[in-house]
Amino acid sequence: MKAHATSMPFDSVEEALRGDRSASRSFESLNGMWKFAWAENPSKRIVDFYEDSFDHAGWDEIKVPTHWQLQGYDYPQYTNIRYPWEASEDLVQPFAPTKYNPVGSYVRSFQVPEGWEGQPVFISFQGVESAFYVWLNGELVGYSEDTFTPAEFDLTPYLRAGDNKLAVEVYRWCDASWLEDQDFWRMSGIFRDVYLYTAPKAHVYDFFATTELDADYKNAELKLRATLMNYFERQLGTVTVEAQLYDANGSAVLSQPIAVHAMMGSDTAELEIEASAHVANPLKWSAEQPNLYTLVISLKDEEGILLEAVSSRVGFRSFEIKDKLMLINGKRIVFKGVNRHEFSCHTGRALGYEDMLTDVKLMKAYNINAVRTSHYPNNPLWYELCDEYGLYVIDETNLETHGSWDYHSPVIAPKTVPGSDPAWTANVLDRANSMLQRDKNHPSIVMWSLGNESFGGDNFIRMHDFLREADPSRVVHYEGTTMWRASEAATDVESHMYTRPAQVQEFGLNPNSPKPFILCEYSHAMGNSVGGLHLYTELFDTVPLVQGGFIWDWVDQAIWTKNADGLEYMAYGGDFGEQPHDGNFCGNGLIFADRSVSPKLLEVKQCYQNASVTAVDLRKGVVSLLNKYLFTDLDAFTLQWSVALDGREAARGTLDASAAPGESTEITIPLPERRAEDGEAVLTVSLLTKTAAQWADAGHEVAFQQFVLPSAAQEAAPVGxxxxxxxxxxxxxxxxxxxxxxxxxxxxxxxxxxxxxxxxxxxxxxxxxxxxxxxxxxxxxxxxxxxxxxxxxxxxxxxxxxxxxxxxxxxxxxxxxxxxxxxxxxxxxxxxxxxxxxxxxxxxxxxxxxxxxxxxxxxxxxxxxxxxxxxxxxxxxxxxxxxxxxxxxxxxxxxxxxxxxxxxxxxxxxxxxxxxxxxxxxxxxxxxxxxxxxxxxxxxxxxxxxxxxxxxxxxxxxxxxxxxxxxxxxxxxxxxxxxxxxxxxxxxxxxxxxxxxxxxxxxxxxxxxxxxx
Missing domain, CATH: 2.70.98.10 (Beta-galactosidase; Chain A, domain 5)
Incomplete structure (x- = not known):
């Protein structure tokens, strides 16, 4: 089926407004225990397992979603650049391994839920690694590859009353694996949700809601494009699409819903509609203030009876490049970002909601405002959390071919994937499209990325042009053009990896630099690291063209396992006997694999803080506060100060402080009287949240600075x-x-x-x-x-x-x-x-x-x-x-x-x-x-x-x-x-x-x- 926005049909506007997919009558999860068999290569797989008469009674069971390598089959393999099959087979693209290419055969049965009779039934695989076939009741339904975006199939022609046998055959590697050479653990299987859903006779198949702010970034035009489907190919007559916007309290925003009437005749299987509405001064969305509305789209038949309602969160925001600067709602943005692989030490990339919630809360609490989905589209729930909590997102196409090209190559070599090879063009365009269509309604996404470390070539220019045409509201990012400057047109920003501060400054101060600059990867956080981070963040504040970066990376990719003696430990590359591997190069996280905080993250928090405190006259207690927020006055925080004498607190107090975004103010702190013998005096100035947020309690420290105060009038007596x-x-x-x-x-x-x-x-x-x-x-x-x-x-x-x-x-x-x-x-x-x-x-x-x-x-x-x-x-x-x-x-x-x-x-x-x-x-x-x-x-x-x-x-x-x-x-x-x-x-x-x-x-x-x- 065609890629489309994430949504679910509901039976009422009220249900759609709540947006709980699992509560929809149209939704049926297929997560759980499935029958499973494993073979080490395609020639040894059970070829006829999908047939209706095949008996699976003796098969083992496996949990879905999961990776089979974490359930006792096969082995996980960590490599960075090298393709994982290099030690066993000498392959050229696009051929897949045959000697060792494990195949997992999955089987389960289901019954069509009550109330779905006469309606189409679809199946959605949210993530399968890396390629798979689907059969229902012995009939081939289809095939898909592209691990990290949904694959959906229409099951309606194959359904029967009672039990339906669903069979899925998953290949560890396929031709598309040449495009999935990310720096991560190589694992396989059905690792994201699988579910059935249904729709009425006419259905809002897809929609795209965009918000255009006026020149003053005040009022907005809400624009809606939707695709309607007629699944019964018969005269439906005039259908009505209504769209209403609701605020956070559930109150309607538009005085009248957007309404579009459309004729769906017997020859109309698919219909595109467009509509718009003026919205006066809506609350704006930003990472600082992630104000969200809910758009509910209702589809009614000729009699005005509601057929279904679908919904999406909407954020009113503008992201653009003006005068070589990236602007969010008219303000110069600084990405205080991190790269994030989806990973759990227990479940690999089969990440649970609680893990995602932990991640987003930690990022907010430690002053991270942006995330790059390295290097593939993440679980859809992640973007919902980024919308809700406020993180700027670079959404990245599932594309990395690091092992197919050489640094400093003077040509695009024939082995380079995808390069300018037309054989790969449709594939990479499909991947970009699948990402865009699924994720297009998320206000948190400000950039589309073409992938990672895949060199250059005309295919990237085609991807760029496709994304810009399909979605002019966002810009396109790709770092690989630094390897092949002939593909410069593939990116709207200059993006580097691991460029050192002096060279970053040189680019940022060069008047001939043509684009805004970011570091899509920097400050490699491997082991005991993140030294010198401040040298970068100081440039973010002082060189306008340098607009931040994304630390590599968020969480250690280590797997909780046992050694031969039963002792549990965190495993890294090579611990499973795999070849090739890249050792502990997977341990680059600001947090540990169990999601506990490392010392590195506290350095990030201070360097990324959005207010700075500098000394003016410490003898008089005068300090200056600079507000680095874009949309938040410092009066949102309590200024807390304390003075410690030889490390023991002697005085504490709070003050009100106010400074508009980008402004500074001086504050005089009422320092206590000190005697010469009191010892060293240290002043600590902190900004604390006044009210609780979703990610922190009231009193959470967002910024601090310390000062050793000048000594008291008389010097203390010398020791000795x-x-x-x-x-x-x-x-x-x-x-x-x-x-x-x-x-x-x-x-x-x-x-x-x-x-x-x-x-x-x-x-x-x-x-x-x-x-x-x-x-x-x-x-x-x-x-x-x-x-x-x-x-x-x-x-x-x-x-x-x-x-x-x-x-x-x-x-x-x-x-x-x-x-x-x-x-x-x-x-x-x-x-x-x-x-x-x-x-x-x-x-x-x-x-x-x-x-x-x-x-x-x-x-x-x-x-x-x-x-x-x-x-x-x-x-x-x-x-x-x-x-x-x-x-x-x-x-x-x-x-x-x-x-x-x-x-x-x-x-x-x-x-x-x-x-x-x-x-x-x-x-x-x-x-x-x-x-x-x-x-x-x-x-x-x-x-x-x-x-x-x-x-x-x-x-x-x-x-x-x-x-x-x-x-x-x-x-x-x-x-x-x-x-x-x-x-x-x-x-x-x-x-x-x-x-x-x-x-x-x-x-x-x-x-x-x-x-x-």
Whole structure:
């Protein structure tokens, strides 16, 4: 059947207004348990299973919708670019595999629901991967391919009284699989809803409602095109189509419904009608204010009797390009977006409504305003949620052929799909049409996309021209023209992937740049990533032509499975024995596969926030608020402020603030009086929602900023002095140890390697392993992609394999100063000096100075590492938190006092890697719960990391579940650790300003203080 808008016939206007498909008398779900058989290739399939006489009694059952790979058949396979059959068959397009191409045979029976007699009956398959045949009662009904848009068939000629046997044969791969080479898990089966529906003798088969705003973006023209069908091919006479618009309260908006009368004669099987109505100043739809109306279309016969009613949500909005800028309702839009694969760790792409609801609520709560449906049309429910909650959508055609072409090719090679090959033209046009027809009534969709990573060619220009002609209300997007500039006419926007900030800025500031610019993919969120995101979002605010981007991507594509021992874990590519595969490259999510929030998402929230706070005069408490919203005044929010003294809240209040969109205002905060001894004062300014939204309770924070206030008039008394003369010190050489003893404590330095080997306070040994220099972090996915672990390998064991070249000590009035000089075996020799000032109070001031050798690569981190017994499992810190933070990813973290277990600091990325770091740490402690603790203080700031594992242990295991039980706590105290980066995960390092270049001397100090009851 022809593609058409998503709708369902209802028996009354009231039912249509509610829009609950499942409540319609015309709807019958076929979801549930079906009979199922599986074969590894077409030659082994059960050829005659569809025949009416075939006995399926001995067959297994399978759930529909689902993927058969998640029900015990076949195997899931994750590949990024490579076609999944490359390891088993050498194919050329358009041929499909024959050696291993599994076939699933599905069977179930149904009875035509009561009340449908004499009416046509249709079946809708919302999503089947990748191609399938349908039989009813032994008769071939049809065939379809295109995994992600509906395939519908008219079952009426094949129906019979009583039980009807429905048989479906699904192929894992087909010729169309050349067009479905998306970066995702390759899985198969009936994975979206299947249902029957009926319609009366005359039926509103399709409709398209568009809203055209006037030049002032105030009043609107509602235009309606509809297709009527006469299924009985007999004289129906004059039918009437009426259309009424209803507001959110269910009240009619139009004083008179739109009415069109049409003659449907015996020779009229299909009829097109058009109508329009003026709507005075409707509420406008935007992501900020997703105002929706409901359009109900009624079809009546000659006697005025209602035959059916269908409905759709309508949003009045304009999206256009003017003067090279994309505008939503006349305002320059910034896409604060994310790419979203449909995926659940439990059900794959058979995504449930609750998963979708979780996604949309999280996106709204974390300031994401746009989503790209990478790289195929999503479940129709997703667009309904985007309409309702307010997300701008790039709807993408089911098209990716990444494995068929080569980067920087000077020609469109014959293997390139679809290129300019006319053999593929009808196919790709059909895919674009199926997407457009199904989704055209959703106000959330502002762009159509031609697909992803499929190079260029004339077929894309044909797709573009078709979409623009069929729907002038939206623009067309395609990034692939960057690979083949001869196809420039295929896109209305300049769209890039993973272009670095400097080049983005260059394009945006070039007066000859012809189109608005977006990053359809950027900030590759693989593993511990999203460093440097602020460098992009600052450009979104300052360079008009640069209108945002879409982070890759939303949720980790990992599958919850069991190993041979029955242990459950998150599986990635290769875990099912498949070849080829691309490992954990599927782990790029801002949220984890179980939909829990990762630290990366908090950085996104802050960088994407729609209001900024800057200091004007912090001594007087004056700050400036800039409103980045397009349609929302800041008076919609409560301004909340607080002042914390040394991390403990001392004052809090709320203020009213108002600033129109794009405007700024100054606010004076009534700061409390402070004394010099009060310590560091931190002002936090937040904007909180005044009222509850569907996606958040009242009081939800939408924006924040922090400021360290200038010190009070008098400086605090310096630490040390008389207090440091608390007791006498003794120093002795005992075997291979240099031991300093004082009142209630002792400290020992290993004379062979210069490390602090023991620190005892109150009779408790605080060290399990020595405190020694360390210059290595467990490499991240981004590090691995940039070959950082190879390039910088000279630093990996530099601390551990150091050579002690000098050790000296000196007893002073209030301390013993121990100085250890080291040679580091880097490619060109480096040197390092560590000093331990053991104070009579029992505290130890530690200093480290690193002098790198000539011509060395960047240093992963500069600091000291020690281990403690595993009973020391409690961490407290005063610094940025609560999530981990890094030099280039700390905007979303707040200065404060935080606490948790050491185990909780581990972040479960798909592959173990560096995680758990804290920046801007003033002080911290690791304790055992029995009164013993080791405290750390920066002079003034340090970075701190406490985990159950060393960096080398994290690198040694490729899955989290393989990490052994730990009996220790590993603490790394750093001057700095390099940034995590994230521009991409296959070559880009962190930005230069976030690297520890080996061309200077580094030094830092911190204090250890053991405490014991």
């Amino acid at each position: 002095g008389a207090a440091a003369l608390a007791g006498k010190l003794e120093i002795a050489e005992e075997g291979d140890k240099l031991i300093v003893r004082g009142e209630g404590f002792s400290a020992a330095v290993n004379r062979n390697n210069g490390a602090l080997a023991s620190y005892v306070t109150g009779g408790s040994e605080l060290l399990k392993g020595e405190l020694a220099p360390n210059f290595w972090r467990a490499y991240t996915d981004n590090d691995r992609g940039s070959k950082h672990h190879e390039r910088c390998a000279t630093w990996r064991s530099a601390g551990e394999e150091r050579t002690l070249r000098s050790l000296s000590w000196k007893l002073e009035a209030d301390r013993v100063v121990i100085r250890a000089g080291f040679t580091l075996p880097t490619t060109t020799e480096s040197s390092c000096t560590v000093t331990y000032d053991v104070l009579s109070t029992g505290a130890i001031e530690v200093g480290l100075q690193l002098n790198p050798g000539e011509g060395l690569p960047e240093i992963p981190e500069i600091g000291m590492m020690l281990t403690m017994d595993g009973s020391f499992d409690q961490l407290e810190w005063y610094g940025k938190g609560p999530q981990d933070s890094y030099w280039d990813r700390q905007h979303g973290a707040k200065i404060g006092r935080y606490a948790g277990t050491v185990a909780e600091q581990f972040v479960p990325y798909l592959r173990p890697q560096e995680c758990g770091n804290k920046v801007a740490v003033r002080s911290a402690s690791v304790s055992n719960g029995q009164g013993a603790s080791l405290r750390f203080a920066g002079e003034p700031l340090i970075e701190l990391n406490a985990l159950p594992y060393t960096p080398f242990e994290l690198e040694a295991y490729d899955h989290v579940y393989k990490l052994p039980a730990s009996d220790k706590t590993v603490v790394r105290v750093n001057h700095k650790q390099m940034g995590v980066g994230g521009d991409n995960s296959w070559g880009a390092t962190a930005h230069p300003q976030y690297l520890l270049h080996a061309n200077q001397i580094y030094s830092f100090r911190f204090t250890l203080n053991g405490m014991s009851r």
